[in-house]
Amino acid sequence: MKKTKVIWIMGIALILANILFYWFRLGGDVVLQYVSDLLPVASSLIASISLIIAFTSFKTFDFIKISWLLLCVGIILFFLGESLYAILEIGLGMDMNESFPSIADIAWCAGYIPMLICLAMMLIGYVQSGLPLGKWLWYAVLSMIFIVVSASIVYYVLIPIMEDPESGVLAKVFSLFYPIADLFLLAPAFIIIYFTSMIGRGRLSRPWMYMAFGFFAFTVADLLYSYLSWTGAYENGNFIDVAWNAGYLLIALSAVTQSELIASVGAGVDK
Amino acid sequence: MKYTNELTNGIYDILAPLIGASMADATIKLQTKKIGKTEETLAKSDLSGMAKLIRQSLVVFIGSAGADTIGKKIESAG
Numbered sequence: 001m002k003k004t005k006v007i008w009i010m011g012i013a014l015i016l017a018n019i020l021f022y023w024f025r026l027g028g029d030v031v032l033q034y035v036s037d038l039l040p041v042a043s044s045l046i047a048s049i050s051l052i053i054a055f056t057s058f059k060t061f062d063f064i065k066i067s068w069l070l071l072c073v074g075i076i077l078f079f080l081g082e083s084l085y086a087i088l089e090i091g092l093g094m095d096m097n098e099s100f101p102s103i104a105d106i107a108w109c110a111g112y113i114p115m116l117i118c119l120a121m122m123l124i125g126y127v128q129s130g131l132p133l134g135k136w137l138w139y140a141v142l143s144m145i146f147i148v149v150s151a152s153i154v155y156y157v158l159i160p161i162m163e164d165p166e167s168g169v170l171a172k173v174f175s176l177f178y179p180i181a182d183l184f185l186l187a188p189a190f191i192i193i194y195f196t197s198m199i200g201r202g203r204l205s206r207p208w209m210y211m212a213f214g215f216f217a218f219t220v221a222d223l224l225y226s227y228l229s230w231t232g233a234y235e236n237g238n239f240i241d242v243a244w245n246a247g248y249l250l251i252a253l254s255a256v257t258q259s260e261l262i263a264s265v266g267a268g269v270d271k
Numbered sequence: 272m273k274y275t276n277e278l279t280n281g282i283y284d285i286l287a288p289l290i291g292a293s294m295a296d297a298t299i300k301l302q303t304k305k306i307g308k309t310e311e312t313l314a315k316s317d318l319s320g321m322a323k324l325i326r327q328s329l330v331v332f333i334g335s336a337g338a339d340t341i342g343k344k345i346e347s348a349g
Contacts, residue, residue: 059336125331130305130324131290132297199294204332265289265337 003256007050011249014043018242025237036236037086043248044079047255051075054207054255057262063121068258070118071211075251077111097229101174109174112181119188119215122208126195134198142190149186153179157226164230179226182219189215207258214250217243279303279310281348282321285341289329298328322346 020026021035051072058065084104088094096102127133161167161175192212199205221243228234274280279299286295302324303310306317313321326342333341 058334060334062330062335064331064334122331129328129331130301131294131328132301199291204289204329205291208332262333262337265333265340 002260003050003053004253004260007046007249007253007256010046011246011253014039014249015242015246018245019239022237022239022242029236032237034090036241037082037090039245040082040241040248041079041086043245043252044075044082047248047252048072048076048079050252050255050259054258057259059262059266064125067118067121067125068255070114070121071251074111074113074115074118075248077107077114078248081105081107081111100171105174109177109181112177112185115215116181116184116188119185119192123188123191132198134194138194142194146183146187146190150183153183153223157223157230161230175226175230179223182222182226185215186219189213189219203261203264207254207261210250210254210257214247214254217247217250221247274310276311276313278313278315278318278348282313282325282345285344285348286325289341298325302328318346318348 018035018039021032025032051068055065055068055072058068081104084107085096085102088099088102088104089096094102157179158176161172164172167175189212192208193216196205196209196212221240224240224243225234228238228240234240272280273283282299283295286298289295290298299310302321303313303317305324306320308314308317322342322345325345326338329338329341
């Protein structure tokens with residue numbers, strides 16, 4: 001069976017399980033906590049393994065292989081973050097709202113850095129490729145959307161965090177880091193979605209398209225989480241978790257599609 | 272046949288499954304222009320230059336080794 005098919009099946013099964021548990025609250029609060037903590041561990045593990053496969057499929061150690069390596073390192077750090085969070089909450093019974101920021105947050109924050117460099121390298125690579133860059137009108141539209149989203153985040157998330165008198169400096173630094181880093185992820189994700197829309201249905205665009213939608217799912221979930229968590233409205237079993245898991249699985253799909261693309265090009269097969 | 276020039280058609284047939292029909296069109300138009308030709312005036316002696324430019328376009332998606340494979344296919348399209 002092709003790796004992409006395996007990821008599709010696993011992804012749909014995980015997302016369906018996620019929705020069913022959250023919708024029907026099967027097994028009560030304890031089971032909900034296990035599902036809420038362990039599904040991201042499973043999803044990020046699938047993404048990490050898929051990215052290792054994608055990275056090793058590149059034959060030459062060039063800048064594009066390095067950019068996939070950076071994405072791989074970023075997702076492995078996210079996997080570490082998800083695992084540490086699950087260990088702290090389930091294993092040690094810690095109240096994660098009270099112990100914010102935790103060691104898991106260090107892993108998550110560190111994960112953003114290689115991912116941002118990866119996206120920047122891919123965009124620079126595309127610009128240098130000589131492929132058409134598209135219409136400037138679309139860049140203007142994307143910039144407008146980005147400005148509106150950024151302004152909303154500043155107003156609804158960043159300002160309330162900065163003005164909160166009850167939080168310590170460390171909690172504020174970490175709380176501000178996530179939405180700002182998400183904005184830096186969102187901008188290249190928008191541009192990659194535009195590039196791939198130009199390339200259309202060609203096989204070359206699929207890995208980038210899945211990756212961009214994966215980042216889009218991450219950032220939407222993360223920004224909503226920042227807002228909900230700050231207002232105290234977030235709890236285990238919130239449906240935004242589905243977007244996080246979908247983000248990981250889309251990145252896994254991107255990675256296996258990339259490895260299959262390279263294998264087919266190397267074999268001279270035009271599928 | 273999309274183009275009256277067989278060489279251009281050969282390049283198109285290699286690129287279209289990878290980058291889609293419209294991007295293949297746009298890439299051929301852009302790269303032929305860079306070597307001072309059009310889609311219809313492309314000659315066998317231009318294939319090496321076209322292969323080099325298209326290889327450069329593909330590296331970002333499939334890496335140097337994959338782009339080399341496609342570049343060689345284009346060079347032998349004539």
